[in-house]
Amino acid sequence: MTMLLHLFLLSLGALVCGGSNQGGDDSLLVNAIVGKNNISMVECWKIEPGYQVSNVSGTVGDKVLALGNIDNAVYIIIPDDDGKPNNGGLHNGAHAQWVFALTGGVNVTFPEAPGGFTVNAGGLFISSDVLGNSTLGHQSIWAAGSVFIQAPFPNGVVTNHTVIAHHSCEEK
Numbered sequence: 546m547t548m549l550l551h552l553f554l555l556s557l558g559a560l561v562c563g564g565s566n567q568g569g570d571d572s573l574l575v576n577a578i579v580g581k582n583n584i585s586m587v588e589c590w591k592i593e594p595g596y597q598v599s600n601v602s603g604t605v606g607d608k609v610l611a612l613g614n615i616d617n618a619v620y621i622i623i624p625d626d627d628g629k630p631n632n633g634g635l636h637n638g639a640h641a642q643w644v645f646a647l648t649g650g651v652n653v654t655f656p657e658a659p660g661g662f663t664v665n666a667g668g669l670f671i672s673s674d675v676l677g678n679s680t681l682g683h684q685s686i687w688a689a690g691s692v693f694i695q696a697p698f699p700n701g702v703v704t705n706h707t708v709i710a711h712h713s714c715e716e717k
């Protein structure tokens with residue numbers, strides 16, 4: 546089961562990288578919500594190590610990025626609620642984790658930091674402003690009916706990365 550999800554996530558990662566990789570060919574750039582000095586904000590992370598060429602039967606020649614291990618991932622369905630966006634209010638990240646938007650999408654903003662970011666269907670981000678690392682957390686407004694996966698990092702240790710910018714990957 547774990548392995549199947551892992552493989553699925555790897556192919557999902559490969560699928561979306563075309564749209565999200567804006568900083569050259571070598572790795573995926575991803576928006577990461579971080580808690581610094583108790584304030585949540587976004588950073589642009591380059592995932593390390595970068596893309597490799599797959600030798601695995603079924604994906605030979607495709608670009609693959611190791612997402613590392615994940616722990617107790619969950620699949621979440623936002624209610625349709627007559628098409629009204631779903632505002633979960635200010636909250637901390639439940640775990641340090643990947644978030645994969647399968648359908649719908651989300652706008653993330655911060656009460657004490659400028660900027661924010663949007664993730665559309667098929668995109669992904671990292672949330673790591675867990676309790677104790679951020680006082681107020683962040684706000685996520687998901688489109689009605691969105692379906693997404695939260696995939697926690699084992700032991701709360703975030704994936705290897707380089708911080709590319711102290712703002713979203715889209716902001717210039």
Ligand SMILES: *[C@@H]1O[C@H](CO)[C@@H](O)[C@H](O)[C@H]1NC(C)=O
Binds near residue numbers: 582583677680
């Ligand atoms: C963060 O907030 C907690 C709880 O208010 C406090 O104990 C801690 O000292 C704060 N840390 C920083 C770096 O401000």
Ligand SMILES: *[C@@H]1O[C@H](CO)[C@@H](O)[C@H](O)[C@H]1NC(C)=O
Binds near residue numbers: 597599
């Ligand atoms: C594929 O094989 C090459 C050569 O053996 C190796 O360098 C590369 O890391 C392999 N790629 C993956 C994704 O395992």
Ligand SMILES: *[C@@H]1O[C@H](CO)[C@@H](O)[C@H](O)[C@H]1NC(C)=O
Binds near residue numbers: 594614705
């Ligand atoms: C993360 O980087 C460290 C140090 O380079 C390495 O030992 C470790 O295997 C890496 N982890 C992953 C999941 O790539």
Ligand SMILES: *[C@@H]1O[C@H](CO)[C@@H](O)[C@H](O)[C@H]1NC(C)=O
Binds near residue numbers: 641674675677703
């Ligand atoms: C939370 O803060 C602690 C102490 O600074 C740090 O070791 C840990 O990596 C932080 N966790 C995350 C997910 O940022």
Ligand SMILES: *[C@@H]1O[C@H](CO)[C@@H](O)[C@H](O)[C@H]1NC(C)=O
Binds near residue numbers: 630650651663687689
């Ligand atoms: C996210 O923000 C964009 C731009 O303001 C807006 O068009 C979109 O409807 C918002 N999505 C949600 C789910 O609130």
